[in-house]
Amino acid sequence: MSPRSISFQLTAWYAAVITVVFVLLGGFMYLGVKHHLEKDLRETQVKRASVIAETLVARIGQLGEDKVVEEVIEGYAPESNNRFIRLTRPDRTLLYVSGVPVELAFNPALVPAIAKPIKGRVARMERMEDGQELLIALVPVPAVGGGEWLVEVGASVAPMRALLRDFLWSLLFALPVVLLVSAGGGLFLARRAFRPVEKIVRSAEQITL
DSSP: OOTTSHHHHHHHHHHHHHHHHHHHHHHHHHHHHHHHHHHHHHHHHHHHHHHHHHHTGGGHHHHOHHHHHHHHHHHHOTTTTTEEEEEEOTTSOEEEEOOOOTTOOOOGGGSOOOOSOOOSOEEEEEEOTTSOEEEEEEEEEEOTTSSEEEEEEEEESHHHHHHHHHHHHHHHHHHHHHHHHHHHHHHHHHHHHTHHHHHHHHHHHHHHO
């Protein structure tokens, strides 16, 4: 097929349009999946921190610090579940911080402490010195003598990043397939559409001869 032919040009335009639509759709899907995963991770950490704050830290005067720490370790097993948990006293001294997770996804000792006052429940993305990123939810708990306890619960975003990376690679691998299918489909439609025209041209040529 000649590159100057109408069929070739229509096929090229058809394949280009389908490819652009696929890229745009894939981009919107990627952003949608990314937003959903980040939202789900954030809500999960906030909910977990809220439960610890409301059921344990809020009753620390009755249970005692040792009992609260024991319940957190037994009930949430942060090292085994690759979670970050930190409890900070109203005077900003540390009551408890989880250990290094079994998958070595991050080092809890590198997570910086909150320096500024906190109002309400918040979630933040913390990038540490070793390059690892954690999404950490923080829930303050008013203390009896003034001030507030801080409950922090977080998780590494590495699994989420890996899932997004796999999704992106899937889109990239699918792109050549979409291009080939669209080119083949465009060629088929173009030839079928111009078949009557070709018959008229042949008939005209025969009459001329």
